[in-house]
Amino acid sequence: MSYRTNIINGHRVHIEVTGDDKQGWLWWYTIDGGMPRRTDGRPLPTEELALSEAEDEAMADCNSMPKGDGD
Secondary structure, three states, X not given: OEEEEEEEOOEEEEEEEEEEOOXXXXXXXXXXXXXXXXXXXXXXXXXXXXXXXXXXXHHHHHHOOOOOOOO
C-alpha cells in the first residue's frame, strides 16, 4: 500500500494505492480533502503503474481547475 501527498497547481492531492501483485492494484485520490476520485475498478498489474496513473489523473484534474492557494 502506498500513500503520497503532493501539491499540484496549488491543490493538495492525497493519493492512495492498495492491492497486491496477485490480484492487482487499485488507486484513488482526493483534491483539497474533497470526495475521493478513483479508478474505474480495473486492477493494474503493478503498484508503480497504479501510482503513476493516479498521479496523471490527479494532475489533469488539478490543471483543469483554477489555481488553488496551497504552496
